[in-house]
Amino acid sequence: MAFLAGPRLLDWASSPPHLQFNKFVLTGYRPASSGSGCLRSLFYLHNELGNIYTHASVLYHLFMCHQGGSPVYARLLALDMCGVCLVNTLGALPIIHCTLACRPWLRPAALVGYTLLSGVAGWRALTAPSTSARLRAFGWQAGARLLVFGARGVGLGSGAPGSLPCYLRMDALALLGGLVNVARLPERWGPGRFDYWGNSHQIMHLLSVGSILQLHAGVVPDLLWTARHACPPD
Ligand SMILES: [Zn+2]
Helix, strand or coil, X not given: CCCCCCCCCECHHHCCHHHCCCCCCCCCECCCECHHHHHHHHHCCCCCHHHHHCCCCHHHHHHCCECCCHHHHHHHHHHHHHHHXXXXXXXXXXXXXXXXXXXXXXXXXXXXXXXXXXXXXXXXXXXXXXXXXXXXXXXXXXXXXXXXXXXXXXXXXXXXXXXXXXXXXXXXXXXXXXXXXXXXXXXXXXXXXXXXXXXXXXXXXXHHXXXXXXXXXXXXXXXXXXXXXXXXCC
């Protein structure tokens, strides 16, 4: 990638208050920019570059320095939370669909129940005052998924035999990413040493990519299994 010469970057104390969410990232903050200025930041080094290039939540990380300030930032964060909530919701529905393939009454009830729970989780994440509150907002969804996995593990559910370990790895990676992000590690141990590369948010991004790949690895054989599976007569 050819890097352009960027504008002079700011340190933590001189960045706008709504961008001071990680006090262990000391330098590399972009100055307030127009929309095209934010786009231009795709091509020079700053402390959000790694986050932009390692994730689907590109819009939030790319435009968070927009000159519209905290109202624009709040909307971008809401959009980001909607994305997380959609992945958590749409990712789990095929798992429930396969797990309860032979339970014609319970399956639609569980699908609707999980969707409603996701609505509540999404709203709580949107209105959460902190990173840890946002992580907790998705806790009920994770609990419901664990219930589904548990049912499957003890033989109450159906599905492809190799898919359950993928789903467990999926949630383990997502949880680990969330905890690393809340703990602000490793930059807490070396403030300023991970400003550009290797900080907690980037690690969370990479772990969440791994989590989604585990979902894919589990869901594809699961759906194929369910399509071919004949349920025993009652
Ligand atoms: Zn992010």
